[in-house]
Amino acid sequence: MAPAEARMRDAAPWWRPDPGESLCIEGGHRLSGAWRVGGAKNAVLPLMVAALLTPHLVTLRRVPAILDVAVLSGLLRRLGAGLAWSQDAAGLSLTICADTVRPRDVDAELVARMRASVLLLGALLARCGEARLPMPGGDAIGLRGVDFHLAGLRAMGATIDLIGGVIEAHAPRGLHGAAIDLPMPSVGATENLLIAAVLARGTTEIRNAAREPEVTDLAQCLVAMGAVIEGIGGPVLVIEGDRPLRGAQHAVLPDRIEIGTMACAAALTDGDLLLQGADAALLGAAGPILAEAGVALTPVAEGLVARRAPGGLVGVDLRTAPFPGFATDLQSPAMALLATATGASAITETIFEQRFRHVDELRRMGAEITLHGRTAWLRGVPRLAGAPVTGTDVRAAAALLLAGLGAAGVTELRGLDHLDRGHEAMVARLLACGAAVERR
Template identity: 50%
Template sequence: MPIPAVAPGAAEPGTDVVPSDGVDAAGIAGWSGVAEPDATDAHTMAGVDMIRVNGGARLAGEVHVVGAKNSALKLMAAALLAPGRSVISNVPRITDIAIMGEVLRRLGCEVSFTDDDPVGPGPARASSVTIEVPEELGSEADYDLVRRLRASICVLGPLLARCGKVRVAHPGGDAIGSRGLDMHVAGLARMGADVSGEHGFVIAEAPDGLHGATIWLDFPSVGATENLLMAAVLAKGVTEIDNAAREPEIVDICEMLSQMGARIEGAGTSTLRIEGVDALRPVRHATVGDRIVGGTWAFAAAMTRGDVTVTGVSPNYLEIALDKVVSAGGLVETRDDAFRVQMDRRPGAVDVVTLPYPGFATDLLPMAIGLAAVSEGASLITENIFDGRFMFVNEMARLGADIKTDGHHAVVRGRERLSSAPVRATDIRAGAGLVIAGLCADGVTEVSHVHHIDRGYPSFVDDLRALGVTAERVVAPEEQSFSL
């Protein structure tokens, strides 16, 4: 039976946009060692979480960025490849990590969280996750968790490599993008797996084990690269993945797998060569800093004509994004694991084209549109990765942004100031972008459904306050429903 098609407009597994059902970390069993959210941290039937910010703020100060969510989730999956205790530090304190912990528990692992030492003022914002992986793993990931976290599809490769069979619920459709599991399936089939779909599950079997293969990806898919990489490290022979994704998060996974005993060449290039080994060992590994969060603060500083130092992430991962800030008139100073952005005038218009890494990251497109909305002149923004990334521009227009879209392109004509309005977050990055745009608006802006933001920014409101913003988080009543 063929793999069920992904619905039109669905995102590649591992991207930032998921169905808006909101998940409370307090509801995930065993989120031990990590403070549970208070009543304002959950999206509930009784109300909708909202961030309220006062416009006119100039961001100034220092903000520390913790580990990348998109890396930490896959590092947790990679731990499945080696029986024993692995410890992953610098893991962001967000709901997605809690859900991934529960996915691993249901596969038979023991998972616990402890706070990392805080960096800078305030409470710890990162954790260490300890994963005890048994010799005999479960091989099924249920829909009730996969639907909440599309990235949990990344257990497909490790479980197939370890168990010889796997059933993972098909994650279904998301709000953006058009790529599904085709490249994952085709690559695993080349490695000797029999892959099918049944009753909403992706089912893969390789009773005689996986073998090396040469695999060409039609697109440098991050999710497919990760799954095939993790499957290949225990396969017999040599696997070569051509047109592989090159993101820093891929390099981070390669580094952890190499620590575990994997033989990998070409990390950070478009060709990965993996020589399979018989077994891997558990390790300790620190998650790479989150370049998307770092880039968010870079654009926020430029939009508000601020002065912000960002620590915890290498500016090398943000070369094009920081270059756009410079082109807009900003001053950028860099160090090994930090950078500073200063803007002392109204930004100039800058064109942006999203591309796979090392191109401009699609996850920073909402921030690029926000910068263009307050810049002097007109900017052309082109989205090449996800079909529906411009979904949020109607909310930006409510703030007074002058945006016209046509397919993959948006023309943004900058205005001196935006105007406050109630708006709704549609995904992680759009939500953050709307809050920051609100800082450039007259009056008070309210952004609702900010449980999305929680999935990518561990302490967003606290960081805003530390940078001089008057911001608060409240729960607003759920909209009244009507019926005939």
């Protein structure tokens, strides 16, 4: 076992990657049954980082058992945090004790594996007055520079240099409040600055802040820890900093991307899934657009029932946008759905410039897709055909899995590390709902 893998396993002993380098998917099987929606990948990671702000215990419930959580667990443990895990019917719970934080003990190998590690900058600067962080890795879906993060932290008094691919940041006298105008509502930058601001002296105002539910979830957890934040859920966040933070318990919100992805899977296979714990409001504009495309979502006491509408799948036009717009993370699964919809569709990606890398893989399966700049034009075909394909990021891997579930024949999906990063026990859960899948 590689040293980095061993450190991950020590920090997250529940992590057991499924064997095999490829996933064989036999298409044509209807998905039916109950699917418990887990905690949001995009919410739990900043929540784990926020636990570094206090020496008191922070307990997170409904933690998804995914690779990214295991990686970040290894990073936090290397920084000195203690981690205790428990399991119940609702899933994993994690208690973090950061009574000691060693800001220079950053695991460069683990940082290179995930984008969310950039959030350590704000936490370590706020708590320790320094941070040394290699440029973070993660999905290859675009530039996603950290300029907005660094500019905001500099406005709060940090000195930051980029030397040999390493971010050197210092604030020996602590951070101070500032008025920060984000050029665009970046989720990561909003989270990083929010985390930093709760310990900074004075008032910080983040304008043009991201409004995604995951940002709201982070803010609500910070308030439970004693932070004073106004404007939660809106485009302007005002943080009164320098308040002592206490411990807290917080349940991670349901994963809206999982909700949308599995709703597409139910419609694509003409199945019937009860998405337990799902809330349609989390989907924002994606809910009505998917409904227009033929994805029927019916609220019930336990969540949402997802199935194909009586009129079948129909081509639609969509454009990704910050929340409450259509989430960029749902663009890839939506494309897999629309590849076999009646008529034409147009998908415009406005967030990440390289988030069409799954297009060529869908074409291998018979999809009719033409790219013009940031817009993909689709002409629906009656059915895709199984083929060898490779996932290049978390959402592309999920999209190709969906395409394989609805295709004729067998699809061999590679790039499973991407699938594991954001989807818990995908094979076992799909098998329980009637899919024919096997990791080899």
